Amino acid sequence: MAIIQFPKDMKWGTATASYQIEGATNEGGRGVSIWDTFAKTPGNVINGDNGDVACDSYHRYEEDVEMMKELGIDVYRFSVAWPRIFPNGTGEINQEGLDYYHRLVDKLLEAGIEPMCTLYHWDLPQALQDKGGWNNRETIDAFVNYAEVMFKEFSGKIKQWLTLNEPWCISFLSNFIGVHAPGNQDLQLATQISHHLLVAHGKTVKKFRELGIDGQIGFAPNTTWLEPYSNRQEDIDACNREIGWYIEWFMDPVFKGTYPQFLVDWFKKKGVELDIQEGDMETINQPVDFLGINYYTGHIARYKENEGLLDWEMVEMNYERTDIGWPIFPEGFYNVLMRIKDSYGDIPIYITENGSCYNDEPENGRVKDAGRINYLQQHLTALSRAISSGVNVKGYITWSLMDNFEWAEGYTMRFGIVHVNYRTLERTKKDSYYWFKQTIDNNWFEN
Numbered sequence: 005m006a007i008i009q010f011p012k013d014m015k016w017g018t019a020t021a022s023y024q025i026e027g028a029t030n031e032g033g034r035g036v037s038i039w040d041t042f043a044k045t046p047g048n049v050i051n052g053d054n055g056d057v058a059c060d061s062y063h064r065y066e067e068d069v070e071m072m073k074e075l076g077i078d079v080y081r082f083s084v085a086w087p088r089i090f091p092n093g094t095g096e097i098n099q100e101g102l103d104y105y106h107r108l109v110d111k112l113l114e115a116g117i118e119p120m121c122t123l124y125h126w127d128l129p130q131a132l133q134d135k136g137g138w139n140n141r142e143t144i145d146a147f148v149n150y151a152e153v154m155f156k157e158f159s160g161k162i163k164q165w166l167t168l169n170e171p172w173c174i175s176f177l178s179n180f181i182g183v184h185a186p187g188n189q190d191l192q193l194a195t196q197i198s199h200h201l202l203v204a205h206g207k208t209v210k211k212f213r214e215l216g217i218d219g220q221i222g223f224a225p226n227t228t229w230l231e232p233y234s235n236r237q238e239d240i241d242a243c244n245r246e247i248g249w250y251i252e253w254f255m256d257p258v259f260k261g262t263y264p265q266f267l268v269d270w271f272k273k274k275g276v277e278l279d280i281q282e283g284d285m286e287t288i289n290q291p292v293d294f295l296g297i298n299y300y301t302g303h304i305a306r307y308k309e310n311e312g313l314l315d316w317e318m319v320e321m322n323y324e325r326t327d328i329g330w331p332i333f334p335e336g337f338y339n340v341l342m343r344i345k346d347s348y349g350d351i352p353i354y355i356t357e358n359g360s361c362y363n364d365e366p367e368n369g370r371v372k373d374a375g376r377i378n379y380l381q382q383h384l385t386a387l388s389r390a391i392s393s394g395v396n397v398k399g400y401i402t403w404s405l406m407d408n409f410e411w412a413e414g415y416t417m418r419f420g421i422v423h424v425n426y427r428t429l430e431r432t433k434k435d436s437y438y439w440f441k442q443t444i445d446n447n448w449f450e451n
């Protein structure tokens with residue numbers, strides 16, 4: 005057994021997102037989002053699930069904050085539903101929407117918990133989608149306008165801001181692979197959207213600086229790791245393309261001001277022509293205060309000609325998998341963090357999402373989610389290794405505080421350290437909640 009110890013200033017937290025937990029989609033003046041539309045289109049979400057009720061956190065946020073206070077976390081990462089602030093994306097501000105987030109943030113501050121606000125976690129106002137969504141450069145300015153309102157309204161209360169959650173999911177998963185809203189399957193469209201997202205991020209960071217807001221700002225790309233099946237260069241290159249699609253495609257523009265040429269060339273071969281306007285790359289290349297990193301899984305892979313977009317295939321190595329089918333691959337977590345350190349230096353990093361899907365149900369009021377505890381132990385050990393190797397990790401925020409709407413998987417996949425009964429909305433703290441509480445309290449755990 006080993007003691008895994010963390011730095012004394014390590015921050016611990018939990019994460020959620022508006023569409024996944026709030027419910028009350030027709031309340032408080034909220035406008036329609038693309039996820040309301042997508043989820044209500046038959047076939048898009050398992051069981052036809054949608055976010056109309058979700059965890060009802062719009063009404064139950066006080067109970068949720070109490071659970072977080074008992075947990076002893078330092079920071080709570082939540083997202084704001086843009087359609088609650090601007091029901092039509094732009095134009096008239098919905099005061100009821102601002103009021104809800106003031107209630108939430110005030111409750112967090114009262115509990116001694118730092119709010120970390122994600123401005124965009126996928127619930128784009130449908131009115132903007134109707135005008136082309138992220139493919140329309142006007143949406144960039146609409147986003148900056150929305151962000152400016154939030155910065156001014158919550159200045160002094162919220163001091164940790166994230167512009168975008170998982171731009172790879174917003175662009176490629178949602179507009180090329182097509183399993184998330186709005187469900188397009190067009191590589192040119194998706195790649196152009198990825199560029200517009202980065203411009204929106206850069207313009208928002210510039211606005212944050214211009215306003216002189218007290219606080220820090222970053223963004224939260226999702227990452228993955230592919231370990232080459234062999235040391236053949238074709239296997240190494242194939243893994244590099246997939247890792248780069250998540251990491252370098254989004255981080256090189258922000259930290260280096262350029263797209264990774266090997267991927268630009270690869271996409272060009274696939275017929276993609278990026279429309280980059282004068283000044284875009286300088287806008288994107290704004291210094292950020294910290295980098296959010298989301299990591300869940302990785303696998304072994306090898307080159308396979310003409311397979312998928314990037315010519316690789318997964319090699320089944322019988323890794324243990326979580327209930328959503330993702331391999332448990334903690335070495336990938338370490339490797340991702342080391343790759344980022346080697347590429348981008350000592351940028352402060354928050355792990356803004358890491359967690360696992362286990363669908364254990366309560367028995368006599370207890371949820372024995374040993375699998376989730378095992379996943380946390382393995383990944384926090386990998387994180388400790390990365391910190392010992394010099395990665396500048398400031399905090400660890402687990403996904404998620406509670407079971408919630410897991411996008412196309414609906415309510416069938418549970419990522420929470422707190423169980424939610426979606427019929428009664430009763431919350432039940434799982435064994436992993438108590439394990440995480442002890443780890444936070446100690447700032448170490450026994451592996």
Ligand SMILES: CCOCCOc1ccc(-c2cn(C[C@@H]3NC[C@@H](O)[C@H]3O)nn2)cc1
Binds near residue numbers: 021024298403410411
């Ligand atoms: C047919 C091919 O299908 C490919 C599916 O490809 C993916 C990739 C990645 C994901 C994914 C889901 N999550 C968890 C969320 N992160 C943000 C938060 O809202 C969590 O709910 N992270 N990555 C899903 C699907």
